[in-house]
Amino acid sequence: MAYVIAIASHKGGVGKTTTTVNLAAALSAMGRKILAVDLDPQGGLTVCTGIHPDSLEKTIYDALKRQKGGESIMLATKFGADLLPANVDLALIEIELVNAIARERRLAAVLNPLRDNYDFILIDCSPSLGLLTLNAMTVADGVIIPVACEYLAMRAVRGFVKFVRKVQGSANSKLEVIGILPTMFDKRTRHAQETYKELMNAFHPQIPVLPYIVYRSIRFAEAAEAAESILTYAKAAPGADAYRDLAKFMIERYCPE
Amino acid sequence: MAYVIAIASHKGGVGKTTTTVNLAAALSAMGRKILAVDLDPQGGLTVCTGIHPDSLEKTIYDALKRQKGGESIMLATKFGADLLPANVDLALIEIELVNAIARERRLAAVLNPLRDNYDFILIDCSPSLGLLTLNAMTVADGVIIPVACEYLAMRAVRGFVKFVRKVQGSANSKLEVIGILPTMFDKRTRHAQETYKELMNAFHPQIPVLPYIVYRSIRFAEAAEAAESILTYAKAAPGADAYRDLAKFMIERYCPE
Ligand SMILES: Nc1ncnc2c1ncn2[C@@H]1O[C@H](COP(=O)(O)OP(=O)(O)OP(=O)(O)O)[C@@H](O)[C@H]1O
Ligand SMILES: Nc1ncnc2c1ncn2[C@@H]1O[C@H](COP(=O)(O)OP(=O)(O)OP(=O)(O)O)[C@@H](O)[C@H]1O
Ligand SMILES: [Mg+2]
Numbered sequence: 001m002a003y004v005i006a007i008a009s010h011k012g013g014v015g016k017t018t019t020t021v022n023l024a025a026a027l028s029a030m031g032r033k034i035l036a037v038d039l040d041p042q043g044g045l046t047v048c049t050g051i052h053p054d055s056l057e058k059t060i061y062d063a064l065k066r067q068k069g070g071e072s073i074m075l076a077t078k079f080g081a082d083l084l085p086a087n088v089d090l091a092l093i094e095i096e097l098v099n100a101i102a103r104e105r106r107l108a109a110v111l112n113p114l115r116d117n118y119d120f121i122l123i124d125c126s127p128s129l130g131l132l133t134l135n136a137m138t139v140a141d142g143v144i145i146p147v148a149c150e151y152l153a154m155r156a157v158r159g160f161v162k163f164v165r166k167v168q169g170s171a172n173s174k175l176e177v178i179g180i181l182p183t184m185f186d187k188r189t190r191h192a193q194e195t196y197k198e199l200m201n202a203f204h205p206q207i208p209v210l211p212y213i214v215y216r217s218i219r220f221a222e223a224a225e226a227a228e229s230i231l232t233y234a235k236a237a238p239g240a241d242a243y244r245d246l247a248k249f250m251i252e253r254y255c256p257e
Numbered sequence: 258m259a260y261v262i263a264i265a266s267h268k269g270g271v272g273k274t275t276t277t278v279n280l281a282a283a284l285s286a287m288g289r290k291i292l293a294v295d296l297d298p299q300g301g302l303t304v305c306t307g308i309h310p311d312s313l314e315k316t317i318y319d320a321l322k323r324q325k326g327g328e329s330i331m332l333a334t335k336f337g338a339d340l341l342p343a344n345v346d347l348a349l350i351e352i353e354l355v356n357a358i359a360r361e362r363r364l365a366a367v368l369n370p371l372r373d374n375y376d377f378i379l380i381d382c383s384p385s386l387g388l389l390t391l392n393a394m395t396v397a398d399g400v401i402i403p404v405a406c407e408y409l410a411m412r413a414v415r416g417f418v419k420f421v422r423k424v425q426g427s428a429n430s431k432l433e434v435i436g437i438l439p440t441m442f443d444k445r446t447r448h449a450q451e452t453y454k455e456l457m458n459a460f461h462p463q464i465p466v467l468p469y470i471v472y473r474s475i476r477f478a479e480a481a482e483a484a485e486s487i488l489t490y491a492k493a494a495p496g497a498d499a500y501r502d503l504a505k506f507m508i509e510r511y512c513p514e
């Protein structure tokens with residue numbers, strides 16, 4: 001029975017997609033069966049696997065509309081994980097499902113039949129608090145909140161945590177906050193150190209700040225362009241360790257042998 | 258009669274808020290009357306002006322619901338521009354307005370009575386293609402699309418341009434694409450140079466790539482924390498010139514004496 005993780009934050013550009021692709025790759029490399037789900041109309045996760053979103057006949061949009069058929073849209077990736085891809089059609093879902101019954105449980109209907117085939121299901125969320133992110137948080141067992149080590153990203157955390165608490169109080173009482181993943185930590189700047197300290201002071205341990213720091217490195221953007229994970233593109237890059245260590249932590253904690 | 262500009266992209270973290278605050282400050286410093294509008298439930302623009310979003314009784318949310326009252330929520334900023342602030346309440350609007358008539362024209366109803374008091378109105382959009390961004394694009398005369406000089410941001414441009422074309426074909430036929438503003442250009446990396454070249458090849462001149470490059474500099478994050486614009490916090494920072502030059506361009510083009 002897969003453990004489902006939402007990688008989410010309404011703050012944009014904090015490393016949600018980068019975390020999803022690299023965590024999926026690290027977990028796959030450690031022998032786990034992984035399904036990655038692109039739940040962002042930008043199709044960033046789909047792009048990171050080298051697939052052109054606009055070339056796809058069917059995507060997660062079709063499965064959400066029919067509330068089934070995850071297998072019929074599934075693609076294999078070179079990282080070893082399976083992928084449910086997305087493209088800009090997904091932006092229509094918010095409008096089309098507005099009056100549907102249990103509209104926040106559409107993704108659950110698509111993913112639940114697949115859970116027995118995987119150890120983890122990772123969902124890359126769009127930077128918003130809309131219906132798509134709500135769907136992810138409703139089906140998820142846990143949420144990882146990437147936070148860039150910069151002031152504006154840090155200020156946005158409190159708002160997102162409020163949203164998580166609302167979901168825990170209504171649609172999904174068992175949703176666990178796995179923690180905040182500090183990302184884009186630029187070792188060269190005082191600003192990153194200070195923001196990291198503020199994150200620790202403001203949130204830890206009520207909201208755990210995970211002890212893995214993803215350092216800023218241009219290799220991440222280059223790896224996305226090469227449709228590779230950081231683990232193969234630049235395994236010695238600062239920041240690659242964080243995803244390996246996070247994957248080990250996830251396996252120890254959620255895959256009891 | 259103010260020229261209204263939406264600063265928009267569904268890609269997150271590309272510098273929308275940073276562009277809005279620094280362009281507003283540069284235009285104000287050049288003697289223009291500016292209204293800045295925070296249309297993102299994150300309240301990033303509001304935070305950049307030193308105001309705590311959660312401390313506000315009234316925000317743009319209230320004005321959108323009542324379709325009037327921009328003046329009653331307006332705040333002065335130290336940059337010289339006026340501000341219509343936002344906080345997380347704004348996230349409710351998408352759900353509450355779903356069945357309202359002409360729901361994409363709510364912001365127009367709030368801004369139109371104010372247009373005669375300003376030279377420019379700048380709207381900071383959230384990273385999504387939802388109702389809020391549609392409201393901004395419906396009332397705007399022009400749109401500026403910040404694009405970080407990194408692969409994933411570049412790949413997201415085509416999807417956003419499709420959205421703009423849809424708006425031009427329906428809700429706002431006079432919406433002009435002012436251009437793509439290249440941001441976060443890291444001079445030290447080959448990746449930025451290559452992405453910039455690809456931007457030029459893929460879009461210019463159908464979608465003009467503006468001749469102002471905002472270079473990557475930690476001073477932008479520090480300025481946000483200090484609630485200052487880059488023009489006063491670090492006027493010699495690489496990247497500050499781009500906002501000064503962009504402001505001059507806007508005045509020459511849209512403020513005929
Ligand atoms: N640790 C890092 N160091 C440097 N660059 C990074 C790092 N992690 C991600 N990036 C780059 O930063 C940009 C933003 O990352 P990413 O797209 O993963 O964020 P996101 O939160 O998914 O964005 P969105 O909100 O648009 O979905 C991308 O160009 C990515 O390649
Ligand atoms: N030229 C730049 N160089 C370095 N950092 C920058 C630059 N411009 C903005 N930043 C920083 O990058 C982060 C993202 O910028 P910003 O918040 O303005 O983007 P955004 O597009 O408004 O994000 P969102 O999609 O969440 O609304 C912020 O921490 C900001 O301080
Ligand atoms: Mg993403």
Ligand SMILES: [Mg+2]
Pocket residue numbers: 273274275297301381382383
């Ligand atoms: Mg912003």
